[in-house]
Structures are given as structure tokens and as C-alpha cells.
Amino acid sequence: MEGGVRRMTARPENVHQARILRLLRTDGPRSRAELGDVVALSRSKIALELDRLAALGLVRSDGFAASRGGRRSEIVRLAANLRFLGVDIGATSVDVAVTNGELEVLGHLSRPADVRDGPTAVLDQVLEMVAKLRADGVVTEVHGAGIGVPGPVSLRDGTPIAPPIMPGWDRYPVREAMSQELGCPVLVNNDVNMMALGELHAGLARSAEDFLLVKIGTGIGCGIIVRGEIYSGVSGSAGDIGHIRVDDHGPVCACGNSGCLEAYFGGAALARDALAAARSGRSPFLAERLAEKSALTAEDVGAAAAAGDAHAVGMVREGGRKVGTVLAGLVNFFNPGLVVISGGVAGLGHALLAEIRSVVYQRSLPLATGNLPIVLSDLGGTAGVIGAARLVSDHVFSA
Template structure:
């Protein structure tokens, strides 16, 4: 409903502003506002300054009418949080987790964390929905992971059905990079202004989220943007966890950095990495970035190579898609400047001049918070979508109605 969307996006708006913004008649706006007030979704918020005559009433979403849960599951950790209907996070917990332990273990922890967070809030309102991001391909219509390379035991797992059964609320599940992209565009003003952007995560894996006109583009089945498994010439015959060879992720992702770091350490090519290997018996991408920050030339070269490889693939996407903004996130990127600089150099050198004329390439403004933010807005965008809103509005809220999440996806977002 356009009136509700306008009130959500501009808290404190008034009847006259709604009429002007939406091009609707005063009577239509008044009727729709009255319906939203009767449903408990909109409330008055004082008076706005008068421009002549009676001062108009300010309107706002009743953000405390319900809660939404956001779940950001990564390869080695997860964040679970509760937010109000404006998207403001009220409480959150983060803990280490191994996604390879399987859905029963990981989702069991998710369920307990959601329950713990609910118990912390005095008289919590109903849970309106749950949004989940996972580090693998997801068929968005069914919310089921499909052959995720780093998620053994998750293929086809009914994540929606399990959580909906536990909490009696609608559930949406998406690939983690789509969730990150959504978080960025909903909470980063620069991303919202750009409208057309690419969010690229370089961490344990590599992926991209495509945003067009402010809405996430998922493709027919939900796997748009899976650039980590694009073949790159530099990868040669290096095996990837997806079962193929020559994938970008196999030579530029976090696991590839850890593999190359160990080789350097064992061959005496990096004293800093050799020291870390001796101390812990293994190396991770975080060790590479830590060594690079200490000035280790070999570690810096590893990160720069990864950035060049990712940048080469991105250059093709930039020429093809012509975004106004590329946002880089993930642990590998945020640990130092080498990757960002190398990505920028490759993209600007190899993309079409017209495609880069207005292009900005920046680090994520939200950092690690993007995943939880995106998971929360995955729910809010879905429950307030016009078709779904019309379905649950007669009940007063989507709480207790898990089927609100089922059915055809409401367009590209």
C-alpha cells in the first residue's frame, strides 16, 4: 500500500504531504490512513507547523506493534537479533558456529538465541516474521538451500518450515550476499541514492548481490550474482569446493588465501606467516591480513593478487550492468587496503570508460552489521509488500500466520 510505504519511509509526514507525494485525492488518503490507524499500524505523532489554517497531524508507523527476528549465518559465526517494525535492532547476540555442523545443530542454536532474546524484552510484542541469510545458494520461493558447497547436510533442508513451526511466524531465507546487499541499500544513504549497485563479499567465499532500482535482483531461481564460481583463466586447474575447477573463489577466497599462506610459510617466503603457523598449527585468511597489516610483503602480495582477480571479474559485471556503486564487504576486504586498491585498479582499467564514468567503489558502510540489518529488512520488505499486506491486514498482523511467506515472490525484491 503506497500510503503505508510513504509513512514508513518518512516518519512524521502529514495528510497534505501524502496527497502531494502520491498524487491521490484527499478523501482517498484520509480513508486509507483511517484504515491503517484502525488496524493499529499507524498512529498520530503530534502536529506539524501550519502553512495556513489548521495544523496537520503528523503520522508515524507504530513500530512497537511487532518484532522481527534477523538471522545472519556465516561459515564460522552467526548473529541473531530482534528489531522493531522500523528496522531498529533492539537486542542481538553473536556466537561462533560451524555451518558444516548441519542444519539441526545450527538452527537449534538459532531457535535458542531467538527465545533468549525474546525473554530479555519486557512484555515483547508478537513476532511478525523471521529473516535468515545463509552462505550458499537458496531457491528463494521455497526458502530451501540448493547444493550449497560449504553447507553439508543443508541441501533441500526445510528451513522455513522448521522455524515457522517453532515460532508461528512467516519466514524468509536468502543467500547471505543478497541479505548483505539489502542491508546496505536500506541503511546506507549512499547505497539507497545509487539505486543500482553491486555488493561484493570477499570472505570465506565470494559472491555478489545485485540491486536494481533499490530492489534485490535474484533471477529466476534465486542464484543471480554467484560470481565465486565464475571460471577465471588464472585459476588453471585448481579445484573448488563446488566440484569444478578454475573458479574465482578457489584462487581468491578466504580458503585460497589460507592455502597459499601455508605454502609460503612452509617454504620460508614469509617469516610472519611462518611464525603464526608455528604458534597455531594452521593458518586462516585472518592471519594473512594480520601479517599484511604488519608490513609483510608476501602477505600483502597475496591480498593484492586476490583483489586483482576479483576486480577482473567485476570489470565484466560493471560493463554489463553499469551500476553507480560497488560496495565491498567481507572479512578479507575490511582487514586492509590492499584488496580494495587492487579491485579498484582492475575495475577502472578493464571496464568500459562509460561504465566507470560515475562509478564509485567503496567499503561497506555497515561492516558486519549489514547481514543482520538485511535479514531484518528481508522480513519488513516482504510483510509490507502490497499483496501480502492485503492478505494479513484483516487479521491485524502476520504473527501466527506462517503461510503469509508462501506463494509467488512479489517481484524482484
């Protein structure tokens, strides 16, 4: 630990150090001998790099491993004081989590928030939540923060670009503003991409290299991981699958075209269909709900389906078929190793999953589906914040 240097500015000095840090982050504590096996450096070179990392305050000793026949090898782990922030700004909520170097969640706050209130109000709320975590003693110094937002992002500028559901955020300098406030490196990306990275780090995608995360919520989006990294496309809009055409003669969509996936099965479409089903009496459950309150949402459809309301179950199945139809084409195109289904509507659960699977396995090519698991996320609401912390840790742990 060098005197005047602020610890949060410590960064690996070369690719070997970066590689060691990422290994310790993802695989946990390792003996020097094990690290040597993986990193393929000589024993003396490994020792040198580890000494430098210790001097930078990035790793520490953690006792000795059982002997492998010779001298017992020292166990190395990431420094105890490393902290990353993962921020997940959704359409109607904000989540902030703080993790250690291994990206284990040490504290997590979730608050309702309306992204339409604009960047100043929402980012102020994020900072308040960080302050709360600080007051709780969970956050000390922050080494990096990742921020997911519900829209396309220019990675070069760290700003949202033309985000349809984020009025006031277009080209707002989120990265710069938050980097100044937090005094640490900040990376901004799309919320669905962050969720995909969370699945890669801590979810069902841990052993996947190339996979898709489909989020079904207010909107329908897709996170794309290629060779273990987010693929964002040239304008940051890759994975925006909500407006892929299902049918030329389908309902008119907010985007102006007809028959988009979201026009069938997004949050607004489900609310619209729920209202119709309540009014026509086709769904007694939804009719009752409508009598209690003035409007219906996708959540009400979920509740109705969970309660066994036949019409609502039918709505979920039909939506699953539309998602499956679009996904079948994407599976042919992308040939992923795994598809993870996530998001609010995914809470509709196994009826939805069964329909999606049925269509994809029928409509995609056997070679692409021969060994393709399609699963529901098991991370609940933490995928986005873990992914955000993971993204910035990749940056901090790079040479």
C-alpha cells in the same frame, strides 16, 4: 485494534496502504500533508487509509507538524510494537537481530556456529537466541522474520538447494519450520543477497537502484539489486561469482575447474598461500604465526598485511587484482550505479580496494565507470540482519 485479531496478522488491505507503510518504514515519521504529497491521493482518501491502518494497529499518531500555512498536520509513524527479526546464518556464525518497524536494530546477538552441524542444530540455536532477546524484553510479538543462509535458495519453496557448504540442508523446509516456530511470516534468501538489501536500506547504497555487493570471505559472492529488489536468477544462484574463470592455467578449484576466482582468493586459497609463505620464509610474520599454532587462515594474512608484512601485502594486492579482473567484466555487463565491497577479507581494507578499483577503472568501459563509486561497506556485521528484516518487511508491508 480489533478484539480477537492477533496483531501480528495485520496486513495492509490495498496498494495505497502498503505504499504508506513502506514510506514510513524507510523515511520515518511524516505528516499527513507530506504523505499526501508523495502518495498522490486526495486528502480525504489519505485520511481514510490512515484510519484503517491505525485500526489495524500498523500506524499511530505522533503529535502535530509545524503549520505549512493552514491547519497543523498530524504526524504519523509506524506502530511502536512492530518487530521484525533478521537472521544471518553464516558458515561459522549466527547473527540474530530484532528491529522496530523502521528497521532500527533494537537488539543484536552474534554467536559462533558451524553450519555443517545441520539445520536442526543451527535453527535451534537461532530460536534460543530469539528466546534470549525475548527474555531481555526486546522482542515482543514478531511480525515477520527474514533468514539468510550461505547458499542458493529456492524462493518458491523457502529451502536451500544443493548448497555446497551446507551438508544436510538441501531442500530442508527452513521457511515452513521457522514460520511455525515463530508464528509469523518467514522469508529465506541467500546471505549475500540479504547483505545487499541491508546496504540498500541502511548502507552506502541508499540512493542506488541497481548495484552490486561483493562479499569476499570464506567464499566470494555477489548480491545483485535490480530496480531496488534482489535479483536471484531462475534457480536462486545468481551472483555466484566465485567460480568465474580468471585464467585457464590457474590453480585447480574445489569445483573441478581451474583458475576460478575462489581458487586464487577465497578463504581456502589464502590459507594455502599463507602456509606456503610461512614455510618458505617469504613471510616472517606468517612463519612466526605458524610456529605458534598448527594452521593459518585468511585472518592471519589480514593480520600480517595490517602489520606491514610485505609478502602478505603482496598477497592482498594480487587478490584484489583477481577480484578486479572479474568485476571489470561484470561492470561492463551490468553497468551498476555502485559497487560495495564487504565481508571478512574486505577487512583487509584500502590496499584491497585500491587494487580492485585500479583494475576495474582500467578494464571496464568508460561509459560504465564514468560515474561508478567502488566503496567498502560501512555497515560492519549488521548488513545481513538488516537486509533480512528489510526483505520480510517488504512482504509484510505489501497488499
